[in-house]
Amino acid sequence: MTNASxxxxxxxxxxxxxxxxxxxxxxxxxxGMYQLHLLRDRLGLKARVIERxxxxxxxxxxxxxPGARCDSESHSYSYYFSDELLKEWEWSERxxxxxxxxxxxxxxxxxxxxxxxxxxxxxxxxxxYDEAANLWRIETDAGETVSAKYLITAVGCLSSAxxxxxxxxxxxxxxxxxxxxxxHEGVDFTGKRVGQIGTGSTGIQAVPVIAExxxxxxxxxxxxxxxxxxxxxxxSAEFKAWARENIDEIRKTMHTSTNGHPxxxxxxxxxxxxxxxxxxxxxxxxxxxxxxxxxxFQDILFDKAANDTAADFLKSKIGEIVKDPETAKNxxxxxxxxxxxxxxxxxGYFEAYNRDNVSLVNLRETPIVEITETGVKxxxxxxxxxxxxxxxxxxxxxxxxxxxxxxxxxxVSLNEAWVAGPRTYLGIQVVGFPNMFTITGxxxxxxxxxxxxxxxxxxxxxxxxxxxxxxxxxxxxxxTEPAVANWVDHVNEVANATLLPEAGHSWYxxxxxxxKPRVFMPYAGGMNRFRKICDDVxxxxxxxxxxxxxxxxxxxxxxxx
Ligand code: NAP
Numbered sequence: 001m002t003n004a005s006x007x008x009x010x011x012x013x014x015x016x017x018x019x020x021x022x023x024x025x026x027x028x029x030x031x032g033m034y035q036l037h038l039l040r041d042r043l044g045l046k047a048r049v050i051e052r053x054x055x056x057x058x059x060x061x062x063x064x065x066p067g068a069r070c071d072s073e074s075h076s077y078s079y080y081f082s083d084e085l086l087k088e089w090e091w092s093e094r095x096x097x098x099x100x101x102x103x104x105x106x107x108x109x110x111x112x113x114x115x116x117x118x119x120x121x122x123x124x125x126x127x128x129y130d131e132a133a134n135l136w137r138i139e140t141d142a143g144e145t146v147s148a149k150y151l152i153t154a155v156g157c158l159s160s161a162x163x164x165x166x167x168x169x170x171x172x173x174x175x176x177x178x179x180x181x182x183x184h185e186g187v188d189f190t191g192k193r194v195g196q197i198g199t200g201s202t203g204i205q206a207v208p209v210i211a212e213x214x215x216x217x218x219x220x221x222x223x224x225x226x227x228x229x230x231x232x233x234x235x236s237a238e239f240k241a242w243a244r245e246n247i248d249e250i251r252k253t254m255h256t257s258t259n260g261h262p263x264x265x266x267x268x269x270x271x272x273x274x275x276x277x278x279x280x281x282x283x284x285x286x287x288x289x290x291x292x293x294x295x296x297f298q299d300i301l302f303d304k305a306a307n308d309t310a311a312d313f314l315k316s317k318i319g320e321i322v323k324d325p326e327t328a329k330n331x332x333x334x335x336x337x338x339x340x341x342x343x344x345x346x347x348g349y350f351e352a353y354n355r356d357n358v359s360l361v362n363l364r365e366t367p368i369v370e371i372t373e374t375g376v377k378x379x380x381x382x383x384x385x386x387x388x389x390x391x392x393x394x395x396x397x398x399x400x401x402x403x404x405x406x407x408x409x410x411x412v413s414l415n416e417a418w419v420a421g422p423r424t425y426l427g428i429q430v431v432g433f434p435n436m437f438t439i440t441g442x443x444x445x446x447x448x449x450x451x452x453x454x455x456x457x458x459x460x461x462x463x464x465x466x467x468x469x470x471x472x473x474x475x476x477x478x479x480t481e482p483a484v485a486n487w488v489d490h491v492n493e494v495a496n497a498t499l500l501p502e503a504g505h506s507w508y509x510x511x512x513x514x515x516k517p518r519v520f521m522p523y524a525g526g527m528n529r530f531r532k533i534c535d536d537v538x539x540x541x542x543x544x545x546x547x548x549x550x551x552x553x554x555x556x557x558x559x560x561x
Contacts, residue, residue, distance in 0.1 A: 023047040023150040023466070024138050026127075026404065028118050029058015031439040031455040032154030033105065034079060037112050038463040043470065049118040049154075050140060056109045056118065057102045059156045064186070065179035065202060065391070066209035068098035071291060071345045072450045074235070075243040076262040077101070079108060080251045081456055087244055095232045095290070095345075126405035127151055129434065134475050134550070136435065139405075150466060151436045153401055157447050157522075160399030162392050162513055164197070168370040176388040179206060187387070189214040195376050195383055197368075198391030199225050201344040206391055208348040211358045218383050220376065222363040223341075223505060224334045226314045230345040231289025258526040260445075260453030265295040270306035282313040294339050301498050307337040314338060321350040328353075330362040340503035342447070396507040397442045397521040398422050408433035421510070421519030425479035425487050425544055426534055428458065434476040437462045442521040443491050447508070449527040457527070461534050469547065474559050476548045483544025494525035 022045035025032045032049045033056060039047040053061045060068075070077050074091035089107055092100060109115050119140075126139040129151075136151040161180040163169075169176075177187060179202045194214040196203060199221045211217045243250065250262050257264050270278065285293040299306040315332040322328035331350065352358050366380040375385040398418065406414040409432045417423070417432055424430055427444025428437055439458045440446035446454050469477060495501055500508060501520055510516035523530055537543050547559035 019147065020135065021046045021048055021146060021148040023152055024136065024146055024148040025049045025152045025154050026124050027051060027058055027154035027156060028056045029154065029156055030452055031459060032058070033109060033114055034455065034459045035152055035154055035439065035462065036114055036117055038459060039466065040117060042463065043467055047117060048146065050122050050124055050138070051118055051120050052123045054120050056105045059159055060098050060101045060105065062159065063180050064098055064182040064184065065206050067205035069095050069205060070101060071095065071201065073262060073290065075250065076254055076450055077452060079452060079456065080254065083247055085111065086247050090240055091235060093232055093234055095230050124404050126407070128407040129409055131409055149435055152439065152462065153404065154439045155400035157397045157440055158394045160395040160403060162395050163390050164392050166368055166371050168372055171373050172371050172388060173373045174386045174388065176390065178390040178392065180394060189387065191215045192386040193384060194387045194389060195220060195385040196389040196391055198393065200391065200393055201342055203391030204344040204346045204349045206389065208352040210389065211352045211355055214357060216357045218359050218361060220361045220363055220368065221330065224331055225341065225344060226334060226338050227344045227346045227349050228286065228293045229289045230347050231287070232347055254450065254453050255531065256528055258528060259448060260450035260527045261291060263292055263295055265298050267298055269299045270297045270303070270309050278309060282310065286317065290345050291343065294343060301339055301500065304337060304499060307499055311338040318350055322353050324353065327360050330360055336503035337499045340500050341506045393507055393512055395513045395516070401438065406433065421517035422521060423484050423488050425484045426537070427523060428462065429479045431479055431481050431484050434478040443487060443523055445523045445527045445530050448522045448524055454527060457531055457534070464538070472559065473549060474547045475550050477545055479545055491523050492520060494523065495520040498524050500524055
């Protein structure tokens with residue numbers, strides 16, 4: 001199919017013994033699948049994916065909660081490395097639902113024959129770097145140890161569920177679920193009294209769907225949130241044809257744009273236009289729906305006064321939709337600038353509060369005291385519940401990595417190396433962990449970007465780096481400490497130039513997990529800028545990376561200084 005498959009039996013792979021792989025990839029979502037394809041089919045390496053679930057999909061395999069839907073437009077939420085794949089697959093709606101995304105990833109996995117090299121239902125329990133052998137020893141819960149030169153983590157940014165340790169949680173006699181660990185058979189809410197804790201992107205999607213069948217839904221809101229209607233709809237035949245015929249143009253836009261979406265942020269600033277014109281622009285963007293709203297002015301995320309105009313508009317919409325004044329007031333009591341937390345998009349979220357069977361509890365006024373055997377108790381009263389839904393998010397960006405039990409050179413674990421917060425170079429590599437690559441790791445644009453765009457860039461960069469190493473007989477790559485220090489400074493600098501750090505309780509900062517170091521984790525400088533930085537690093541001879549080679553006299557030489 002692509003030029004990738006032509007080198008399936010490529011010569012670059014060194015013989016490393018029958019039981020030794022060239023690469024182990026952890027995770028079979030968007031990133032792990034593409035990484036397997038490129039290493040195996042373009043470079044001809046022996047690579048295996050180890051995956052906890054019994055199918056492909058990564059975050060979409062686990063997040064099966066009611067209403068789960070992507071907030072990237074479907075025609076851009078696809079692999080763009082293969083025109084053939086793009087032409088063969090047809091999305092049905094503007095925003096793809098979770099089951100359709102899983103179907104899409106299965107379609108790709110089957111098309112590229114990936115499943116034969118994915119070991120499902122296997123959890124990595126440890127990954128240790130054996131310095132003498134220059135191999136990663138990866139241990140699994142199946143009791144085996146797999147060895148590989150390269151270790152590539154493809155565990156996603158939002159995969160480690162955060163179930164808050166609310167006193168009494170284990171006493172609850174009803175059923176409880178975290179949205180990110182949703183039962184495959186689904187949950188029947190019919191006739192049940194349901195309590196949902198959390199109103200982030202997930203909670204906002206779940207509320208209207210749970211409300212359809214629950215006897216009563218009580219939503220426990222700690223931080224009020226903005227939300228923009230998705231205006232989701234079936235895709236027309238014309239649109240589908242347009243997307244198929246304009247692949248190059250769409251790809252170009254996604255690669256040029258700040259966030260990897262198939263639209264660009266407007267050049268104009270908020271105060272370049274009159275208040276009346278601004279209102280019209282916001283109204284039109286509200287009608288169009290989705291993340292395009294954020295793109296109508298270029299300074300929304302940089303200038304607080306500009307941001308206030310968008311925030312005020314969105315708060316006024318809540319007042320227009322929600323009939324009960326007290327509920328509307330609590331929903332609009334938002335304490336952070338617009339888009340400084342990931343802006344949710346919804347289908348009927350605020351409207352759901354007009355139903356008789358939905359009520360809101362403002363936890364800022366009446367915090368949760370404990371979970372009892374029969375429900376949730378706040379400082380005001382107890383709510384009797386049959387089911388509690390925790391839509392409480394994730395130990396984002398680092399949680400899944402730190403759970404892997406990774407130990408690098410000199411026995412230093414990743415948890416120790418990152419005790420004060422994650423430190424990477426380009427989000428790709430960590431000092432002391434040679435030949436380990438983290439796809440969309442902390443310090444990369446990842447969650448601030450349409451994920452497949454960020455993933456493809458990282459996977460291709462990593463593949464090129466490994467190809468160079470295999471061709472030039474290089475044994476190790478890792479970043480230099482000054483390169484990491486500069487990158488961490490740069491990540492902070494670009495975040496601080498925006499309003500993003502103003503949402504002090506956001507998971508971007510790790511603030512949603514008690515005890516987690518507060519470090520702004522994703523790269524906020526833009527995907528387009530990040531791509532150029534990565535390309536420039538390569539053009540300057542992999543500036544900031546150290547390549548080393550073992551010599552016959554058992555000394556190690558530096559390939560680039
Ligand atoms: P989230 O944004 O972290 O939201 C978690 C919610 O739970 C927040 O409202 C939080 O309140 C609340 N919460 C956490 N601990 C709590 C506690 N102890 N007591 C009461 N409330 C508590 O998580 P998420 O909604 O799962 O979304 C995470 C990310 O996943 C999103 O930002 C997005 O990037 C991604 N996502 C994307 C889509 C999509 O593509 N459409 C859908 C879902 C998720 P505080 O704000 O006060 O902490």
